[in-house]
Amino acid sequence: MTTANDLQLNDRGQLRHFLSVEGLPQALLESIMDTAESFASVTEQTVKKVPLLRGKTIVNLFFETSTRTRTTFELAAKRLSADVLNVNIATSATTKGESLLDTIRNIEAMHVDMFVVRHAQSGAPHFIAHHVAPHISVINAGDGRHAHPTQAMLDVFTIRKHKGDFTQLKVAIVGDILHSRVARSEIHALRILGTREIRVVGPRTLLPAGIESLGVKAYYDLDSGLEGVDVIIMLRLQRERMNGAFIPSEHEYYARFGLTGKRLAQAKEDAIVMHPGPINRGVEIDSKVADGSRSVILQQVTHGIAIRMAVMSMAMRHDSGEKMA
Amino acid sequence: MTTANDLQLNDRGQLRHFLSVEGLPQALLESIMDTAESFASVTEQTVKKVPLLRGKTIVNLFFETSTRTRTTFELAAKRLSADVLNVNIATSATTKGESLLDTIRNIEAMHVDMFVVRHAQSGAPHFIAHHVAPHISVINAGDGRHAHPTQAMLDVFTIRKHKGDFTQLKVAIVGDILHSRVARSEIHALRILGTREIRVVGPRTLLPAGIESLGVKAYYDLDSGLEGVDVIIMLRLQRERMNGAFIPSEHEYYARFGLTGKRLAQAKEDAIVMHPGPINRGVEIDSKVADGSRSVILQQVTHGIAIRMAVMSMAMRHDSGEKMA
């Protein structure tokens, strides 16, 4: 069986698809961040476009609605001067009974260059990457509970900008780890980058059994989980969990795991607070913390554009990564 | 409290946001029309684009659906060479419980340059302008019953092209003044430009009490309201008013306030007929008049592109307005 990396990297170790952070070499993650760094200035100067992908066609294939993620990919593509097609799969040919593979084959036949895929099924982007023509790159924009690799990359990029050396850092990821593709991808990225200590914090119902096998420490109590950490990553609590079997009530969840100023005091004095958004104020995080001086939540959004520009341009050029030998 | 103009103009009196016509200096309105004049030729030549806003990102934030208005803003932006993002708020993060301000903060963090906002709530664009980062401009594309300033500007631009000097003109605005943001903005624009006489004409149920305080004359009879006017601006009668408490019936409304050829004869011989569209043929206007030689309704649409190009480029450059001292 092919592994994700047989698919993700070409024979010189360069990025070809971006499906999952898992198993990628540290040097490649650093190369993505270095490339993003070079684009970060692009988003701040007057004319924001670079002509790297001029004439290329990027297709946003979103089987799950996500205005925010779709928008960041669309912006990143346009700033690389690519043409962007948004294909809303809910209203497309699949509703006429066409299979996923036939849909892919058809759009591929239009000589497009990249698919940005969001899908409720874990593994869908991997499946597509396995079947597309050799010149097409696939970027995973979130698949089921599996992975959200560009989110993880923008998170570690944000951490690197504030904290530098990962080998000195303690990072806590707080909330619904069980259902979170974001948490899974973050854990892999942090591990690859040599993070000193990764903690996951949440109620027992929302921490997967055996999570320690990923190289993290599990905490069921917020205060001890946050003690002495450099970085706090809060996860979004999906509405559908709030009144279900997973947590007793939104109110109690906030009381136990909501990040307030008092709780934040457990972390290091210069700890940063992160969240993938959109935030539920008063559910997983207090507004004062979300809008406070330690919050870097909006910086994450900005970095999301630069990271997506980096991944798109690297995957499309097939020649920007480090040689991995 | 900040007034709209504290927000709309920078300290040199230049346009920064465009939220309302109310209280703007006459010279600025004339500057907008002069700039539009320079773009009007752009829409008629072969290659229609100018590179003024190349590399800029304009976001159409439409909380109310309006294909027509959204399309004119999108076209105007593209003809200025900007990148355009259409964000359909009905399907976006606000449905996940995110607040308006969080939505704005997030899109803003993607380093966009302008929000074009349409919202059912009066004051929403003002609220957004109050909170956005300093480099971002906000254009009101219609808010509740409050204002629709680009519509008013394209209307006075159309009048100026046909009639020149406003101080000699009698203008009648006919229809549902009560619910019309278009009428409110038109009255302000016409007043600022020194229009000799502004009349509002409609049934008592659709003229706001105390409307005379805006400097207009109220008429409850169409024939006397149109007598001797140079310009007739018909308003659209919203379907939801037609069988409600406001008018007895569509048929009776047309009999009393519909613009027919016979009624048009009350106005000056060279009077022009305007309408913001979409028109209800046989409700507020007879087809023969709408399509007749005095109608400038389609010219209004054309001018709408030029006016929006003018407002967008002036707000974005912050340096095109007259110095107001």
Next chain:
Amino acid sequence: MTTANDLQLNDRGQLRHFLSVEGLPQALLESIMDTAESFASVTEQTVKKVPLLRGKTIVNLFFETSTRTRTTFELAAKRLSADVLNVNIATSATTKGESLLDTIRNIEAMHVDMFVVRHAQSGAPHFIAHHVAPHISVINAGDGRHAHPTQAMLDVFTIRKHKGDFTQLKVAIVGDILHSRVARSEIHALRILGTREIRVVGPRTLLPAGIESLGVKAYYDLDSGLEGVDVIIMLRLQRERMNGAFIPSEHEYYARFGLTGKRLAQAKEDAIVMHPGPINRGVEIDSKVADGSRSVILQQVTHGIAIRMAVMSMAMRHDSGEKMA
């Protein structure tokens, strides 16, 4: 009464609108294919764009949803460097009671250059072409049961690439001829190009009475219909026909008219298999045939971009056709 060609061609016989293949001169069809040939390489090189329609605005006016067809037109327009506006008519002003003609007049007033029209009513693009301003071109992207001329052109383009001389060819069109605008347009195109023999194959309920008057032979049996043909064009069986009065059952339809490897053996050894997509695997065609070596179905999709680029650029320039005298 004006005929389609009075509308479609200018007085020098050049393409002005593209509404129907019917009645067009053979030289014009060949000119479209030659132009497409010149663009075909464009879709294979690295930077795919040509600046032919830079600064032009093309409006996709889709009254019927079709992601696939809309996408190919959008891609073709972008590769010609045009600006593209997608107007979803279901949510536009027509829902406010505006007439089709008012909608057209309004978008036209925005100084656009081309309408690509899809409509459930036969004749709608013809109606629009009859009423638009002189500088605007109309392309029919499928109207009712009437015509789908760009589909027919990409089909004959695909045939020409594989088979060359039409006067030597036997072509079979198989399936629901009765409801198919694709079949009607294909028959016209094949006839104009001098195809030796055109067969239509299907159950009596799905072949129109008097179809022979179009110059085709009717077959009610698949094996005899395919005997010795060079080209097989399978039509999509619409879901709504499957359990209706037209065919007894999906299963029986496949048994009698589904293209299997065994059936394909009736055709010439080097026969090609075509389908406009999306395909219903196991209904009108066996997966092995659809994905087999004789299938050119995905090539049709690729050629669709080149044909649409050709038609758009020719209609817009009004000077690329042959002089017809």
